[in-house]
Amino acid sequence: MSAAVTTSPAIGPPLWLLLELTYRCPLQCVFCYNPIDFAKVEDELTTEEWIRVLREARALGSVQLGLSGGEPLMRDDVEAIADEAHRLGYYTNLITSGVGLTRERLSELKRVGLDHIQLSFQDSTREMNDFLSHTRTFELKKRCAEWIKERGYPMVVNCVIHRLNIDHLDTIIDMAVRMGADYLELANTQYYSWAHLNREHLLPSREQLQNAERTMLAWRERMKGKMKIFFVVPDYYEQRPKKCVNGWGTTLATIAPDGTAMPCHTARMLPGLSFPNVRERSMRDIWFDSDAFNRFRGWGWMKEPCASCEEREKDFGGCRCQAYLLAHDAAAADPVCSKSPHHRVVVSAVERAQETRVPEAPLVFRRPENSRSYS
Amino acid sequence: MSQADRPSIRPGIRLQWEAVQNAYVLLYPEGMVKLNTSAAEILRRCDGMRSVDEIVADLESAFNRNGLQGEIEHFLQLARAQGWLSAAES
Numbered sequence: 434m435s436a437a438v439t440t441s442p443a444i445g446p447p448l449w450l451l452l453e454l455t456y457r458c459p460l461q462c463v464f465c466y467n468p469i470d471f472a473k474v475e476d477e478l479t480t481e482e483w484i485r486v487l488r489e490a491r492a493l494g495s496v497q498l499g500l501s502g503g504e505p506l507m508r509d510d511v512e513a514i515a516d517e518a519h520r521l522g523y524y525t526n527l528i529t530s531g532v533g534l535t536r537e538r539l540s541e542l543k544r545v546g547l548d549h550i551q552l553s554f555q556d557s558t559r560e561m562n563d564f565l566s567h568t569r570t571f572e573l574k575k576r577c578a579e580w581i582k583e584r585g586y587p588m589v590v591n592c593v594i595h596r597l598n599i600d601h602l603d604t605i606i607d608m609a610v611r612m613g614a615d616y617l618e619l620a621n622t623q624y625y626s627w628a629h630l631n632r633e634h635l636l637p638s639r640e641q642l643q644n645a646e647r648t649m650l651a652w653r654e655r656m657k658g659k660m661k662i663f664f665v666v667p668d669y670y671e672q673r674p675k676k677c678v679n680g681w682g683t684t685l686a687t688i689a690p691d692g693t694a695m696p697c698h699t700a701r702m703l704p705g706l707s708f709p710n711v712r713e714r715s716m717r718d719i720w721f722d723s724d725a726f727n728r729f730r731g732w733g734w735m736k737e738p739c740a741s742c743e744e745r746e747k748d749f750g751g752c753r754c755q756a757y758l759l760a761h762d763a764a765a766a767d768p769v770c771s772k773s774p775h776h777r778v779v780v781s782a783v784e785r786a787q788e789t790r791v792p793e794a795p796l797v798f799r800r801p802e803n804s805r806s807y808s
Numbered sequence: 809m810s811q812a813d814r815p816s817i818r819p820g821i822r823l824q825w826e827a828v829q830n831a832y833v834l835l836y837p838e839g840m841v842k843l844n845t846s847a848a849e850i851l852r853r854c855d856g857m858r859s860v861d862e863i864v865a866d867l868e869s870a871f872n873r874n875g876l877q878g879e880i881e882h883f884l885q886l887a888r889a890q891g892w893l894s895a896a897e898s
């Protein structure tokens with residue numbers, strides 16, 4: 434995209450395509466990014482429909498492909514989808530908790546040309562991993578890591594970081610090193626969906642965060658050239674919002690299990706937008722012409738303080754979902770921004786995170802019963 | 809990196825022509841870079857068969873220019889620092 438200021442920048446291709454193949458998942462992570470009402474979605478796209486999406490998006494220029502969920506391996510056609518993706522020239526990433534992976538499936542995925550696997554952990558010990566995901570999956574994940582290595586895949590480990598596990602960062606990194614990880618992503622929780630519901634339990638204190646950063650930096654120095662460590666601080670502790678999905682409708686297209694197409698995987702929560710469905714419209718039509726993908730493109734939709742802000746090209750006003758969740762207006766400035774009139778919502782959440790009391794509301798696990806009762 | 813090294817693109821990383829972007833791109837786990845012409849022309853020759861000297865000679869003849877060695881070696885160093893290359897032992 435050119436740096437020139439225009440009201441409607443040219444629409445580039447959807448370079449990244451994220452297919453959320455299913456919302457089914459045997460885990461029940463308290464920070465899950467799936468929509469709270471995921472249990473309502475039952476009508477998943479068929480193999481043929483996913484393959485049509487792949488073809489249409491590839492013709493538009495999509496090239497980085499994420500297969501995620503839920504747990505994508507809950508479907509038995511991940512191999513067929515990866516196979517077609519490879520034939521079309523995608524670089525295919527499987528984003529999995531490891532549940533459902535077997536040696537046989539992995540051989541088949543390798544054979545059809547899957548490019549890489551990102552394996553997620555919840556913590557470094559069996560007790561905490563299994564508590565946070567509410568399942569007994571730790572040993573299984575470790576086995577998966579061995580198989581992934583054995584197959585010659587780059588080892589990409591992801592661990593979502595929050596108040597309940599951030600103090601274990603040293604052992605989490607140590608675990609990744611011992612597993613032979615090439616990349617380690619320490620993703621601080623983003624507070625949408627389930628994580629937003631559980632925010633009081635999950636937002637770390639400033640002191641926890643500072644300690645964690647120190648630990649991470651020491652490991653980064655030690656593992657230089659051997660393992661790349663990514664660490665993103667939670668945006669609640671920043672003064673400026675992140676550039677959400679690189680700008681609405683500029684780079685990413687997400688397709689939900691039922692075929693709903695969105696500029697980001699949490700956008701479903703936004704009111705007043707009807708998202709197009711790949712069952713009814715082509716990817717070309719969706720990407721270039723749908724109201725939903727055009728709604729927050731460019732600058733025309735912006736309100737003050739963003740509309741006249743000289744930083745608007747840096748962050749596009751932040752995340753639309755966070756604006757809606759915290760300022761109740763999807764077109765507002767992301768309240769993480771210190772210029773937002775709603776910034777105090779973030780400040781007070783951060784203040785509460787410095788207290789040591791245990792929140793009154795219970796920790797809500799991501800399971801179908803809770804999905805029904807909280808939506 | 810010595811001149812006898814035979815650089816190759818690291819397993820798991822892919823160099824590919826993308827018509828829509830009208831460019832070569834390098835694809836790796838959860839990331840991608842769009843390459844300019846000279847970067848792409850160098851990386852296309854990192855096939856584990858050619859030595860750095862051969863790559864230089866090849867490019868000099870393809871582009872009908874001399875004195876590219878410094879530029880090419882500098883780029884290969886950058887590429888290695890980015891983790892794009894694994895050196896095949898010759």
Ligand code: SF4
Binds near residue numbers: 461462467503504
């Ligand atoms: S975050 Fe946890 S519960 Fe949600 S889809 Fe991923 S593994 Fe499943």
Ligand code: SF4
Binds near residue numbers: 673674746749770773
């Ligand atoms: S006011 Fe809006 S555009 Fe300016 S820095 Fe804040 S969020 Fe970004």
